[in-house]
Amino acid sequence: MEIPFYDLGKLHKGMRGELETAFQRVIDSGVYVLGNEVEAFEAEFADYCGVKHCIGVGSGLSALHLTLVALGIGRGDEVIVPAHTFIATWLAVSETGAKPVPVEPDAATYNINPHLIEDAITPRTKAIIPVHLYGQPADMDAISLLARQHGLKVIEDAAQAHGARYKGKRTGGLADAAGFSFYPGKNLGALGDGGAVTTQDDTLADRVRHLRNYGSRKKYHHEIRGHNSRLDELQAALLRVKLKHLERWQARRLAISRVYVQGLKASPLVLPEVLSSAEPSWHLFVVCCHQRDQFRKKLEVDGIQTAVHYPKPPHLQPAYRGAVPEGFPVTEAIHKTVVSLPMGPAMDDQQAERVVQSCLNALD
Ligand SMILES: *Cc1c(COP(=O)(O)O)cnc(C)c1O
Numbered sequence: 001m002e003i004p005f006y007d008l009g010k011l012h013k014g015m016r017g018e019l020e021t022a023f024q025r026v027i028d029s030g031v032y033v034l035g036n037e038v039e040a041f042e043a044e045f046a047d048y049c050g051v052k053h054c055i056g057v058g059s060g061l062s063a064l065h066l067t068l069v070a071l072g073i074g075r076g077d078e079v080i081v082p083a084h085t086f087i088a089t090w091l092a093v094s095e096t097g098a099k100p101v102p103v104e105p106d107a108a109t110y111n112i113n114p115h116l117i118e119d120a121i122t123p124r125t126k127a128i129i130p131v132h133l134y135g136q137p138a139d140m141d142a143i144s145l146l147a148r149q150h151g152l153k154v155i156e157d158a159a160q161a162h163g164a165r166y167k168g169k170r171t172g173g174l175a176d177a178a179g180f181s182f183y184p185g186k187n188l189g190a191l192g193d194g195g196a197v198t199t200q201d202d203t204l205a206d207r208v209r210h211l212r213n214y215g216s217r218k219k220y221h222h223e224i225r226g227h228n229s230r231l232d233e234l235q236a237a238l239l240r241v242k243l244k245h246l247e248r249w250q251a252r253r254l255a256i257s258r259v260y261v262q263g264l265k266a267s268p269l270v271l272p273e274v275l276s277s278a279e280p281s282w283h284l285f286v287v288c289c290h291q292r293d294q295f296r297k298k299l300e301v302d303g304i305q306t307a308v309h310y311p312k313p314p315h316l317q318p319a320y321r322g323a324v325p326e327g328f329p330v331t332e333a334i335h336k337t338v339v340s341l342p343m344g345p346a347m348d349d350q351q352a353e354r355v356v357q358s359c360l361n362a363l364d
Pocket of ligand 1: 059060061062085086088089131157159160180181182183193194195
């Protein structure tokens with residue numbers, strides 16, 4: 001029996017009727033951009049995150065980018081980002097003309113190390129973007145304290161952390177604003193691209209709303225030079241269906257993580273460390289293994305698909321060649337050893353047990 005890394009087809013097949021009903025509703029409505037579905041989804045997702053505002057946009061990258069623009073960040077500014085993240089966090093900063101300034105992660109949690117942030121702050125620093133990587137909330141209290149002391153904005157990159165909690169509070173409401181992605185593979189995914197900004201700040205929400213729609217508050221009246229980045233009606237309608245299942249899916253991910261921890265805690269694999277303040281969304285279950293390639297090959301022979309998040313950090317990508325001079329040894333060491341085990345709401349405990357058994361055999 002094959003175990004895919006993440007079985008999106010199986011998940012959607014099980015809810016096909018509901019998705020088709022939503023699809024039909026949008027077809028018949030005659031409205032496909034900025035209509036009732038987007039408005040309803042925004043209200044429902046804001047409620048889920050426990051925040052005042054949600055603004056649906058075209059992607060997670062765009063959510064971060066538009067938030068930075070709305071905060072007035074651009075050329076000549078610096079924004080602190082994790083060295084260890086998906087490249088989109090950096091690209092959002094670069095797109096504004098500002099410079100991403102990477103900071104090494106804590107080797108145990110994979111998230112940005114707050115103790116190293118202060119050294120990276122300069123007079124040009126305007127904001128910090130902590131990423132809740134793999135679904136575990138970053139150390140937000142430490143980051144918020146630094147931000148307050150230095151007058152910086154904090155934007156959560158919550159692309160992997162829908163529904164995760166920090167000290168009992170949902171991501172999306174832990175800082176000045178947050179960017180979410182609804183890329184199909186995320187915990188809450190559309191059947192295409194999508195994203196959202198969440199915030200408690202009325203002014204910021206209003207600016208992002210204009211920026212996503214040509215800088216326009218009133219049709220054909222453009223106060224600022226905006227963009228075209230809107231969550232569309234069809235994706236919003238499908239997301240509304242999927243949002244109703246999200247809590248159940250998160251519980252499934254948590255159950256799988258428990259099977260993995262229980263089965264693998266005595267093995268030589270390094271398991272993810274969860275802070276006592278954090279309830280991860282378990283977007284990914286990432287372990288470290290020194291003979292990674294050999295380990296992955298053995299699992300593959302057993303029919304178990306794994307993945308690597310990520311094989312090459314942003315500072316070693318051609319896109320950022322020469323942009324950041326220093327090396328990032330913690331980040332590079334992580335990238336050489338991490339493996340992501342199968343994870344997703346369509347997986348049952350038996351499949352997770354089989355992954356555990358296969359890992360133990362591979363390490364023998
Ligand atoms: C997926 C992802 C993004 C970008 O989201 P898109 O919707 O693909 O643009 C940003 N940051 C992180 C950490 C991500 O995982």
